[in-house]
Structure formats: structure tokens, C-alpha cells
Amino acid sequence: MRIAHATDIHWFVPPPLTRLPGKRSLGTTMLYVRGRRHHFDPAVQRSLVAHIAAAEPDVVIITGDLTAQALQAEFALAREALDPLLASFPVFVQPGNHDVYTSGSKRDGRMARTFGEWMHLSPGDPVARLDHGELTVLGLDPNRPHWSASGRVPADQLRRLRELLDSEELDGRSILLALHYPVVNPRGELYDNRYHGLRNADALQAVLTEARNRPLAILHGHKHHGYRSAVDVGDGAVTTLNPGSSGYGFAPDQHRQAHFNVYTVEDGVISVERHAFDGERFAALPEPYAAPPAAPTVGSVGA
Numbered sequence: 001m002r003i004a005h006a007t008d009i010h011w012f013v014p015p016p017l018t019r020l021p022g023k024r025s026l027g028t029t030m031l032y033v034r035g036r037r038h039h040f041d042p043a044v045q046r047s048l049v050a051h052i053a054a055a056e057p058d059v060v061i062i063t064g065d066l067t068a069q070a071l072q073a074e075f076a077l078a079r080e081a082l083d084p085l086l087a088s089f090p091v092f093v094q095p096g097n098h099d100v101y102t103s104g105s106k107r108d109g110r111m112a113r114t115f116g117e118w119m120h121l122s123p124g125d126p127v128a129r130l131d132h133g134e135l136t137v138l139g140l141d142p143n144r145p146h147w148s149a150s151g152r153v154p155a156d157q158l159r160r161l162r163e164l165l166d167s168e169e170l171d172g173r174s175i176l177l178a179l180h181y182p183v184v185n186p187r188g189e190l191y192d193n194r195y196h197g198l199r200n201a202d203a204l205q206a207v208l209t210e211a212r213n214r215p216l217a218i219l220h221g222h223k224h225h226g227y228r229s230a231v232d233v234g235d236g237a238v239t240t241l242n243p244g245s246s247g248y249g250f251a252p253d254q255h256r257q258a259h260f261n262v263y264t265v266e267d268g269v270i271s272v273e274r275h276a277f278d279g280e281r282f283a284a285l286p287e288p289y290a291a292p293p294a295a296p297t298v299g300s301v302g303a
């Protein structure tokens with residue numbers, strides 16, 4: 001079973017200048033005045049989709065921030081760009097904080113209207129779920145329009161996750177948990193800061209600690225520089241995997257390079273392959289996460 005994982009692709013379209021409410025106005029300033037627009041490259045985004053399609057994975061997982069400012073035009077662009085994958089593979093899409101960037105975008109349900117078919121939510125169940133062969137992918141949505149870029153897993157999702165991980169129906173299955181936010185930083189400390197973190201990361205850690213069936217790995221994004229880490233669950237650890245932004249423009253001098261991951265899951269074991277954009281194409285790296293986690297540097301925090 002091979003699974004492709006991309007995240008934080010951030011398709012963007014300049015918003016009409018007449019429609020710039022407070023938060024979006026700030027976001028647009030970030031995008032254009034500070035040059036952040038150039039951090040994400042349509043050519044890399046096209047190459048990403050082509051390379052994932054060529055890899056012919058069994059399942060594709062995207063952990064949010066498909067858009068920059070949750071504009072309808074950005075959702076339309078993302079939907080069109082992803083069509084080669086949506087039409088050919090089982091795809092599991094989770095939203096990111098940028099996909100509910102404003103209260104209006106959340107109220108309109110833009111994410112669900114565009115990608116509902118691939119969000120795998122059943123009526124009355126707050127946890128997304130996709131079953132494919134031996135694999136069960138579970139998805140959480142901690143995103144909310146907010147003055148900060150922080151998130152919080154709602155209580156009903158935590159309750160349902162606890163119930164699912166304790167249920168016999170998941171015995172013997174290979175479980176992956178997908179959500180936009182990191183649970184831990186590269187050093188394995190809870191990533192729960194008030195500006196960018198998952199505020200109740202401790203509650204999710206507690207659910208994982210007490211669970212009868214634990215995920216093989218937690219797949220996430222949000223921080224645009226990828227890393228592998230682990231959540232301490234008392235008698236062990238759950239691996240966390242962040243490819244890093246999959247839509248980054250190629251700027252190695254500024255430590256920006258797009259990545260996506262390919263996982264192989266076999267008999268309850270996961271192995272990781274990491275692909276990086278080298279200026280022309282995506283290619284597998286000899287060591288997926290060779291460098292030991294370093295202290296965050298300027299510009300290393302994505303949103």
C-alpha cells in the first residue's frame with residue numbers, strides 16, 4: 001500500500017481590491033508587499049500534481065492549506081489543478097487554517113462545497129474516515145477563523161476519535177491520523193503556542209496515550225519546513241510526519257524547496273520516502289529526514 005502525502009500547496013489568486021476585509025487586507029499585504037506571493041509557484045504546483053499522478057499511489061492525502069485566503073477563485077483553481085488526482089485515485093483532503101481564513105469563508109462552507117466529496121465525512125460523525133484495504137485514514141479539523149493562526153480540536157472530534165481508537169472495528173488495521181496542525185515540534189515538545197500552535201495538543205496526546213489502537217503515524221503540515229518527530233504516549237511514541245510545503249517556489253538560498261512524501265504501509269509498518277523539487281522536477285531524496293532537527297530559523301514558520 002503506497003500513500004502520497006502533500007500539504008500547504010497554497011494555490012492563490014489576487015483578491016479584488018474592493019473586497020478586502022481586515023484580516024484579508026493584512027493577508028494580502030503579507031502576500032504582495034512582503035513578497036510572500038512568490039513563495040508559492042504555479043509551475044511547482046503543476047509539477048507536484050504530475051509527479052504524484054506518475055507515482056500511481058493507492059491513496060493520496062492532502063493535509064490542508066490548499067488556498068492562501070480561502071477565496072472562491074482559489075478553491076476553483078485548486079479543484080481544477082488537483083483534477084488529475086481526484087479523477088484517478090482515492091483522495092483524502094483535510095482543510096487547513098487558510099481554507100477557513102475568514103468567518104465568511106467558513107460560513108459559506110467553501111471548503112466543503114468544493115472538496116466535500118474528498119473530505120470523507122459521514123452525517124453525524126465529526127471525524128473524517130477513509131478505509132482502503134488494510135488502511136484506515138482518520139481526519140481531524142482543528143481549523144477556525146481566528147485573529148491568530150492557532151487551532152483547537154473540538155471536543156466532539158476528540159470524543160469520537162477516542163471511541164474509534166478503542167473500538168474493535170479498527171483492530172489489526174493500519175491507522176493514519178491526518179490533520180493540518182502539528183501535535184509536536186521537531187524536538188517532540190507539544191506545539192501549542194497561542195499564535196500558530198494546536199492549543200489543545202495535550203488533549204490529543206492524552207487520547208493517543210490511552211488508545212487501544214494507535215495510529216502508525218500522524219500526518220500534518222502547517223509548518224512549511226518539513227520534519228519528522230514523535231509524540232510521547234507513555235509506553236511508546238507515535239511518529240509524526242510533515243513533508244513541508246508542497247507548493248513552495250524553488251529558492252534554496254532562502255531555504256525554501258517544495259516536498260511531498262510517499263509512505264509504504266505493509267503489515268502494520270510504515271516506511272517513508274521524501275521527494276523534493278530540485279528546480280526542474282521532484283525526485284526522491286536518499287535520506288528522507290537526514291538533518292537532525294535544528295532550532296527554528298527566521299522564515300521557518302509557515303502558516
Ligand SMILES: [Fe+2]
Nearest residue numbers: 008065222303
Ligand atoms: Fe500553510
Ligand SMILES: [Fe+2]
Nearest residue numbers: 096097222303
Ligand atoms: Fe496552516
